Amino acid sequence: MRYQGRNTQAISFPLGGIGTGSIGLAGNGMLIDWEIQNRPNKCSHNGFSFLAIKAERDGEVLDARVLQGDLATPYQGTPHLGKFSGYGFGPERCTLAGAPHFSQCAFEGSYPYARVELADERFPGKAAVCAFNPFIPSDEEDSGIPAAFFTVEVTNDTAEDLDYTIAFSLQNPLMDSVNGVWMQDGYTMLGLSSASLGEEEPAFGTLCLATDQEDCQAQEYWYRGAWFDSLGVFWQDFCAPGPLRERTYAQSGKEDVGTLAAQVHVASGATECVRFVLAWSFPNFTQYWNPLPKEEQTETLKNTWKNYYAHRFPYARSAALYALCHWNRLDADTRAFHDALHGSTLPPYAIDAISSTMSVLKTPTCIRLPDGTFYGWEGLHSTEGSCEGSCTHVWNYAYAMPFLFPRLERSLRESHFAYDLNEAGGLRFRTQIPLGRKYSSFRPCVDGQYGDILKTYREWKLCGDTQWLKNLWPRVKKAVEYAWNPNNPDRWDPNGDGVLEGRQHHTLDMELFGPSAWLNGFYLAGLKAAAEMARAMGEADAAQRYEQMLENGRAWVEEHLFNGSYYEQQVDLKDRARVAEFGEDALAAYWNEEAQEIKYQIGHGCSIDQLTGQWHAQLIGLGAILDPERTRSALRAIYEHNFLCMRDHFNPCRLYSLNDERGVVMCAWPKGVEKPVIPVPYAQETMYGFEYEAAVSMLLNGMLEEGLEIIRSIRSRHDGDRRNPWNEMECGSNYARSMAAYSILLALSGFSFDFTRGFMGFAPRTRQEDFRCFWAVDGAWGVYAQDAQGARLTVLWGELRLRALQAGERAYQEAALGDAPVAFRQNGWEIAFDSQITLQKGDVLALRA
Structure with a gap:
């Protein structure tokens, strides 16, 4: 630019x-x-x-x-x-x-x-x-x-x-x-x-x-x-x-x-x-x-x-x-990466979003501890870090590092499960350093807890190393089951029915006191990931239990939280006892005596984050968590109600879009819908990482134009005059959540992966007859291209081992690695090679349609 x-x-x-x-x-x-x-x-x-x-x-x-x-x-x-x-x-x-x-x-x-x-x-x-x-x-x-x-x-x-x-x-x-x-x-x-x-x-x-x-x-x-x-x-x-x-x-x-x-x-x-x-x-x-x-x-x-x-x-x-x-x-090597990424056929503003937000990794937001373990602030104040601890519910959204520097991302999983897991299985969402010091008082949060389950699944599938998962599994399993552990003081899901009902801390810094598709979606996606990991660990009974809870919870969410247009929170704002059961501290923080109402809830609002669990699930290969048609309906509602021009919008919160800029507000209450007197924090503001998540959810679910419009609006705000193109702010500068923008690449390329079976795939959602994109996995990266004649997978750095590949949604007649033919069989859209193939730097796998 x-x-x-x-x-x-x-x-x-x-x-x-x-x-x-x-x-x-x-x-x-x-x-x-x-x-x-x-x-x-x-x-x-x-x-x-x-x-x-x-x-x-x-x-x-x-x-x-x-x-x-x-x-x-x-x-x-x-x-x-x-x-x-x-x-x-x-x-x-x-x-x-x-x-x-x-x-x-x-x-x-x-x-x-x-x-x-x-x-x-x-x-x-x-x-x-x-x-x-x-x-x-x-x-x-x-x-x-x-x-x-x-x-x-x-x-x-x-x-x-x-x-x-x-x-x-x-x-x-x-x-x-x-x-x-x-x-x-x-x-x-x-x-x-x-x-x-x-x-x-x-x-x-x-x-x-x-x-x-x-x-x-x-x-x-x-x-x-x-x-x-x-x-x-x-x-x-x-x-x-x-x-x-x-x-x-x-x-x-x-x-x-x-x-x-x-x-x-x-x-x-x-x-x-x-x-x-x-x-x-x-x-x-x-x-x-x-x-x-x-x-x-x-x-x-x-x-x-x-x-x-x-x-x-x-x-x-x-x-x-x-x-x-x-x-x-x-x-x-850097130029090869640059040219591969910026030579993609994605819209220029999408490449701009993907590439510019990567710069967070090269700022003081990111630290490496003496043994190489990665550690991150949420963002930066002017002269000190903002919000310590590789915060799980913020780094949930940061999709750049898992693909670009997977070893660093795995070190986050390892440190969280080694140092932040309490005896009941709760994950404290802020790691304290130096590593090994006494635990902090940070309570576990639902989205951070089950986000780490999802990310463990993602890292396992990206590296393909089941021994790595095996080493973490006892702690991962303990974290999965924290929701119904009797020693969970917040009683998330005490009866184990797949529905979160207790006091639920989350990334908006307060707690919900009733089920929502947002946090329950994290829970359901986490259960689905846990079931697959349990089965890989030989624990079929645990897998079956998680799957049953998933089905129960999904059915409940569809029956009780979908209002015909979008998913809302089920909570009686006038129910003081709902808060009182968690003690005087909860009442002091959440009960609005004047309005006789619970504070900081979503209620009937249309939340930008209602489908975040679904977003994760689709990106990492878990598929649908919620009903696909209802998912699209909810995304249409977000586009209609939350994507606003700021000129006439009242925002008492932080100002990340204003005047005639357009942005997606955190929560909206359509006309005629009851709004809490004091709603969920940050409700009226826009935050870039959440906006990317909503936009990419649209890309993943057939709303290409709407998703791209939101992405374009985010980057138009960072024009070098109003804001720095290489500093998307939230709670401070160089904010980690903005790296959600990398998921634009995953969505538009239809990227899929499962290296436990040597598989990588592409199913472009745009320009299928003339498509080119950058890709990166653990230990290798390069370019994928397809046109009417076929497809080419090029490795520009590292080594890639494959046993199966998807190259668009079509069948192929021939495959060659360099000049050597490669034998394969077609299974649906997937190509299964007769034996593992290895691509080194400079190698090209060519497929003829």
């Missing part, structure tokens, strides 16, 4: 690895959001850290400019509590808005690549700053490098050959700053460290700026002075003809800046490139939001631990060296 003018002002494109933190590339080319020191840091700058360029001819400097476009308005200054800067003092000097820069700027973002194109009639040539961090599905190691990769392209569009110098300046953010320059393996490196911080101290860290450009000078330190001295002297140095002068100091300083200046000769009409890597390592992660009390700390349970990436890259220098040594391979 291309952004220009005002549509660049909200952009911050995250550059970093999984679990490493990130730096943002702004729409005008600034480096912002420096979130590399183990916590968020929104709207931040790292002092004078920027790129600049100068052009010379025969020793004469023709022009010099910062590689940035205009600073976005307003220019009053940024509000903060300091003195002599901020609001009333104009833009911060570190924005470099006071230095010559480029008048023309365009931002191209096609995740995981960003490109800032810059031109100015006074500058002899054009420039572009290109940036990425390796994003290679199934390779979480090389997708977890703490670095930003930059390529500066310089095009000489003049009639004469010119010499250009590209300077990358980096400020040292550490106390008692020490800068150093060295050469290694032909690379020039500028290292930033501290003279006083010990390696075990929480604030310890290093940064490294490096280039492989042969002709490169370094200014180890900018001039140290007062007032505006340092920037002023640097600009004088830079604008002088020839190489950048050297400068060094013997003593440590404060916020010192250093610069690498790479020189390149560019012939008339030619383009040359210069590479830089900006790497960091802040190895010591501190539990700053809920630290262990001193009496609970042990040798293995501490409030500070090593980031996973730090075992591989203890210093920034090692990360920079690795990045430069392996740049070509890392770029090639």
